Amino acid sequence: MENGMKQITIHRDWCKQCGICASFCPKKVLELVKGYPEAVRPEDCIGCMLCEMRCPDFAISVKTED
Amino acid sequence: MLQDYLLEENLPHFWCAGCGSGIVLQSLLRNIDKQGWKREDTVVVTGIGCWGKADDYIKTNTFHGTHGRALAFSTGIKLANPDLHVFTLMGDGDGITIGGNHLIHAARRNIDLVAIMVNNLNYGMTGGQYSGTTPRDAITKTSPYGHIETGFDVCRVVQAAGGSFVARGTVYDVVQLNKLIEQAIAHKGFSFVEVISPCPTHFGRSNHMAAAVEMMRWIKEQTVPLARAASMSPQELEGKFVTGVFENSQREDYSTAYQRVVDRLKGEAG
Amino acid sequence: MGKIRFMQGNEAMTEGAIAAGARFYAGYPITPSTEVAETSAIRLPQVGGVYIQMEDEIGSIAALIGAACAGKKAYTATSGPGLSLMAENLGVAVLGEVPCVIIDVQRSGPSTGMATRPAQGDVMQARWGTHGDHAMIALAPSSVQDCYDLMRTAFAYAQRYRTPVIFLADEIIGHLRERCVIPDPEEIPPAEQPDAIGNLQEYRPYDHTNGLAPLAAYGSKHIFKINGSMHDQMGRPCADPQNADQVIRHLSEKIEGAKDEITLTRAYRMEDASYVLIAYGGTARSALSAMELARAEGIPVGVLQLVTVWPVAEKEIDAALAQVKAVVVPELNLGQFIGEVRVRNRRNIPVVGVNRVDGKPIEPAEILEKLREVMA
Numbered sequence: 054m055e056n057g058m059k060q061i062t063i064h065r066d067w068c069k070q071c072g073i074c075a076s077f078c079p080k081k082v083l084e085l086v087k088g089y090p091e092a093v094r095p096e097d098c099i100g101c102m103l104c105e106m107r108c109p110d111f112a113i114s115v116k117t118e119d
Numbered sequence: 120m121l122q123d124y125l126l127e128e129n130l131p132h133f134w135c136a137g138c139g140s141g142i143v144l145q146s147l148l149r150n151i152d153k154q155g156w157k158r159e160d161t162v163v164v165t166g167i168g169c170w171g172k173a174d175d176y177i178k179t180n181t182f183h184g185t186h187g188r189a190l191a192f193s194t195g196i197k198l199a200n201p202d203l204h205v206f207t208l209m210g211d212g213d214g215i216t217i218g219g220n221h222l223i224h225a226a227r228r229n230i231d232l233v234a235i236m237v238n239n240l241n242y243g244m245t246g247g248q249y250s251g252t253t254p255r256d257a258i259t260k261t262s263p264y265g266h267i268e269t270g271f272d273v274c275r276v277v278q279a280a281g282g283s284f285v286a287r288g289t290v291y292d293v294v295q296l297n298k299l300i301e302q303a304i305a306h307k308g309f310s311f312v313e314v315i316s317p318c319p320t321h322f323g324r325s326n327h328m329a330a331a332v333e334m335m336r337w338i339k340e341q342t343v344p345l346a347r348a349a350s351m352s353p354q355e356l357e358g359k360f361v362t363g364v365f366e367n368s369q370r371e372d373y374s375t376a377y378q379r380v381v382d383r384l385k386g387e388a389g
Numbered sequence: 390m391g392k393i394r395f396m397q398g399n400e401a402m403t404e405g406a407i408a409a410g411a412r413f414y415a416g417y418p419i420t421p422s423t424e425v426a427e428t429s430a431i432r433l434p435q436v437g438g439v440y441i442q443m444e445d446e447i448g449s450i451a452a453l454i455g456a457a458c459a460g461k462k463a464y465t466a467t468s469g470p471g472l473s474l475m476a477e478n479l480g481v482a483v484l485g486e487v488p489c490v491i492i493d494v495q496r497s498g499p500s501t502g503m504a505t506r507p508a509q510g511d512v513m514q515a516r517w518g519t520h521g522d523h524a525m526i527a528l529a530p531s532s533v534q535d536c537y538d539l540m541r542t543a544f545a546y547a548q549r550y551r552t553p554v555i556f557l558a559d560e561i562i563g564h565l566r567e568r569c570v571i572p573d574p575e576e577i578p579p580a581e582q583p584d585a586i587g588n589l590q591e592y593r594p595y596d597h598t599n600g601l602a603p604l605a606a607y608g609s610k611h612i613f614k615i616n617g618s619m620h621d622q623m624g625r626p627c628a629d630p631q632n633a634d635q636v637i638r639h640l641s642e643k644i645e646g647a648k649d650e651i652t653l654t655r656a657y658r659m660e661d662a663s664y665v666l667i668a669y670g671g672t673a674r675s676a677l678s679a680m681e682l683a684r685a686e687g688i689p690v691g692v693l694q695l696v697t698v699w700p701v702a703e704k705e706i707d708a709a710l711a712q713v714k715a716v717v718v719p720e721l722n723l724g725q726f727i728g729e730v731r732v733r734n735r736r737n738i739p740v741v742g743v744n745r746v747d748g749k750p751i752e753p754a755e756i757l758e759k760l761r762e763v764m765a
Contacts, residue, residue, distance in 0.1 A: 067130050071137035071319075071331035077291075106293040109141035111121075111130060129625075162607045164455075174614065175626060180607045181614045182458060183626075184451065184481050191448035195455025195463070198439045199413055200608045203459065221451075224444040381434050388435070 059100050060116040061092040068112035074104040123158070124148040126176045133172050135243075137323075137331020139290035139316030140170050143237050146293060147206070148177070150300045154204075161204045164193045166213030168244045169318075170237040173208050187218030190225040190234065197232050201374035204304075205232040212242050215273050216251035226282035229308045231372040235300070236273065236311070239318035247321025254358055258325040273313050278366045283308035285366040289315040291339045295362065302364065308372045315342070315360045391572040398536045398562045399424035399466070401569050402492055403432055405540030406464050408572075410580030411490070412438035413463035415452035417445055417471060420504040421560040422494035425466035446474035453489040454482050458615050460606030462544055462580070464556075466492035469511050470501060472518060479553055480519035481617035483640060486595065488547035488604065490540070492556040494563035495670075495721075497748045506748030507560035509670055509721035515555040516699050522637050524644035526651060527555040527699040529670035530562050533569045539696065545581045546651060550643055551604055557698055559721065561671030561750055586611065595636075596622040601643060645700055653696035654705045658684065662691030664760060665709045667718045667730060669695040672751055676719055679756035690760060701729050710734055715763040719743040719751045739763045 061082070074090050075083040080097040083090045083104060090113070092098065100117045125148055134140045151161060161179040165171045167186035174181035184192045193207040214222055214236035225234070241259050242248045248261040252270040259266065278285045284306040288296040296314060303310035317323060317334035328334040338360065345363030348356060396404070402425050406414075414429040426442065433440040439456070443449040446467055453463040467475065472493050482489055497503035498510045511518075515527040526546050530536045536558065547554045583603040586592060592611040596602050605611040614624030619636060621627040644651065658680060659665065668676035673694045683690045693709050695702055706729070710716065715738055718727040724742045731740050743759045745751050 067132075069131065069136035073137060073331055073335055076332040077335070103293065106145060106297070107142055107290070108145075109134065109136075109138055109290075110132070111125065111127075111141060111145060159610060159612050160608055162459075172626075178612070180612050181616075181624075182455065182607075183614070183616045183618060184454070184485075185477055185617060188447060188451045188478060191443065191451030192455040194441070194443070194448070195413070195415060195452030195457075196459045196607060197455075198441060198452070199456035199459035199461040199463075200606075203608050220444050221448050224448070377434075377439065381437055384435050385437075 059095065059098045061095060061098065062114045062116070063090055064112040065089055067110045069110050071109060073107055073109065074113055077107060078104055121145070121148055121152060124152055124178050126178050129176050132176055134169060135320040137317060137319040137334065138169065138243070139239065139314070140173065140237060142290040142293060143170070143235065143296070143314050143316060144173050144176060146296050146300055147235060150297065150304055151179070154304065156204055160202065161206070162196055163206045163208060164189045164196065166209045166218065168210035168212050168242065169239070170208055170210040171213065187213050187216070188221060189213055190218065190221040193232055194225060194230055197230055198374060198377070201231070207232055207234040209234065209236045211236065211238040211240065211250045211252040215271050215276065219251065222277065223280035226277045226280035226309050226311065228373045229281060229283055229370050231308055231374060233303045233310045234312070236313045237316045238273065238313055239316045239322060240270070241318055241322045243318045243321050247318070247325060257322070259322070260325070274311070274365050277311045282311045282366060283368050283370045284310035286311070286364045287313045287315070287360065287362050289338050289342055289360060289362060290317065291335055291342065292362065299364070302367070306367065308370055391570045391576060394569050394571055395566060396533050396569045397424060398530070398533045398558065398565045399494065400428045401533045401536035402466065402540055402556065402558070403428040404571065405537035406490070406544070407432055407436060407438070408537070408577050409462065409541040409544040411462040411464050411544060412436065413453065413456040413461035414438070414440045414465060415443050415449045415456070415463070416465040416467065417443055417449050419468045419471045421496055421563050422466040422468050422492060424563070425492055425494070446471040447478060450475040450478040450482070450489070450491065454478065454485065454487045457487045457489050458604070458607055460608065464490040464492065466494065468494050468496045469498045469514065472511060472514060476518045480521060480523070482553040483519060483523045484619070485615050485617045486551040486604070487615065488551055488553070490543045490547055490554050490556055492558060495557065495559040497746070503748045505560070507671060507721060507750055508746065508748065509559055509672060510725070510746070511557065512698060512722060512725040515557050522641060524641040525555060525699045526550065526552060526644060526697070527557040528653070528696060529557045529698050531670055531673040531694065532562070533565055533567045535696070536562065537569050537571065542653070548581055548583055550647065551601055552644065557670065559671045561674070593622045594624050595620060597639060648700050648703065651697055651700060652702035652705070654702045655694040655696060656705070657692040657694070659691035659693065659709070659712070661689050662712065663714050664688065664690040664764070665713045665716050666690060666692045666756060667695065667706065667709065667716060668692060669698050669726070672719050672721055675751045675753050676756060678753035679760070682753055682757050683760055688760065688764070698726065703733070706730055706733055710736065710738065713738065715739040715741070717741055717743060717756060717759050717763065719756050721745055721751060
């Protein structure tokens with residue numbers, strides 16, 4: 054997912070669908086769609102990286118391209 | 120780069136959905152990566168238990184031994200070659216229950232290493248029995264009527280034993296966790312970080328928090344930063360996880376003290 | 390030429406270990422092995438080695454294993470109760486294939502038993518003290534000189550076969566004081582070094598396809614995993630049945646298959662012997678005295694001393710059994726080794742034990758008496 058400066062990638066192969074990323078995203082950027090997280094409001098992403106750091110499965114990467 | 124230290128070929132990992140071990144591993148590997156060390160100079164020593172599987176995903180030297188003895192293996196490694204960067208990963212079973220004796224003595228000796236104890240409040244690998252940190256009244260497979268023992272405040276134990284860096288964080292507050300591990304690495308001497316971590320599969324399921332998110336929220340709600348804890352009564356702090364740095368003091372580490380003896384003997388002989 | 394010193398067995402073990410290149414000791418004091426700890430605490434810092442007194446024997450052997458993985462020749466000393474505590478981590482050294490030397494100065498057991506009294510009750514514990522299938526090397530000294538010389542052998546075996554070696558001493562030898570020739574430093578051959586590890590792209594700590602893989606050291610150019618759980622060639626956990634079968638058979642085969650190199654025995658007056666005394670450790674001294682007494686009476690008896698107790702010196706025992714009319718096996722236990730002789734007794738000749746478990750050494754006269762009994 055692209056949003057200007059941020060790119061949120063979900064590794065579905067590694068994701069175990071715990072939902073932590075979506076539940077604790079401060080801007081509600083992520084939501085679970087059929088169990089897997091998706092960046093439904095990428096334009097709101099502030100690049101705090103909490104979803105990536107809190108993902109127990111190494112399944113999220115947030116790239117801030119600058 | 121995380122990839123320089125993470126054995127991606129072994130992912131997805133073995134841990135359950137919502138287990139906090141992966142969060143701690145990520146924080147640890149990012150911090151190791153920042154140090155700019157050579158990978159061959161780092162040794163990660165693990166115990167047995169869920170967190171004891173962490174070495175399967177790490178690209179440095181690793182040592183996987185027996186339950187509870189990780190610090191004793193680490194002591195041998197560090198004393199044999201003090202130039203090595205040694206990390207000791209233990210669960211609450213390893214760290215304070217079966218291996219509590221090694222913990223207090225490694226702290227007392229001030230062995231220069233980083234010990235990270237992931238505390239998920241029960242034995243996850245064997246199916247959710249109580250450990251030395253299981254809180255009073257908690258339900259586990261072996262405390263089906265409510266736990267009648269009191270869990271250790273592990274940081275107080277390590278502090279009393281002489282650990283020169285002692286801290287507690289949670290996998291909820293990852294920003295703080297990153298900083299605590301960073302400080303632990305920077306500290307010379309025995310550096311101990313306890314990380315409160317969810318086990319939704321066992322502890323959570325037995326205590327009305329089967330969903331990973333529920334357990335994470337519970338940890339968040341039970342957390343009290345050290346500064347706030349200072350103004351709270353013991354009753355108010357009952358069952359809370361006080362987070363922060365409890366000890367950060369300078370004391371000569373074991374290898375340095377030992378080398379002084381060796382040098383003195385050399386001087387006397389020569 | 391060397392110098393002659395009047396030494397205690399336990400002290401000679403320390404000196405022998407240091408001469409063999411050992412530079413790491415971790416232990417917990419226990420009678421009757423304590424002098425190994427005390428002399429090591431003095432000597433190791435003098436040679437730049439590490440001495441640490443751990444919180445218990447579990448931690449002691451763990452520290453040895455850790456130090457060995459970081460490139461040190463490492464040893465500890467204990468007695469039966471301590472060896473019991475070491476049992477689990479002894480298995481880590483076995484399956485992890487980490488060389489180290491564990492001195493067991495045997496005392497009377499079970500449990501705390503009689504701390505200052507000699508015994509040879511740990512013979513089976515040395516062999517099977519840790520769980521699971523494995524082979525073990527155990528060497529039994531019978532003199533102070535042995536304590537010094539065999540320590541070198543113990544470290545050489547530990548390294549050559551990547552295995553823990555039990556130095557199966559006993560209170561008789563540990564506390565014995567007698568002359569010991571210490572070679573001059575320039576006479577001491579260099580300690581056996583691990584085979585040079587080639588400039589491998591990917592060092593595999595458990596790849597034994599071209600002979601036993603040498604153990605690299607943490608901090609060297611190699612990055613590797615040591616694993617006390619079942620593992621593949623890289624040290625990664627592996628539950629594949631074929632791999633497990635191969636690894637476990639390898640652990641036995643690397644030692645049992647090298648028996649001819651590992652088993653050290655000493656034959657005394659065996660050329661014309663019609664009877665043999667098979668003995669090891671401190672009891673071998675009683676057997677030798679009994680042999681002299683018997684020979685003085687004209688009884689053609691010899692002694693087969695087992696310096697290597699495990700693995701079993703099959704060839705030598707077979708040869709003795711083929712030659713003699715009867716065998717006497719004196720042991721300071723209720724007969725822990727004699728079974729190994731009996732299972733090889735194809736001619737069905739008398740194989741009898743002389744056994745004491747009262748905390749007293751076996752007297753030569755007792756052995757002689759038993760010999761007369763079997764001759765009658």
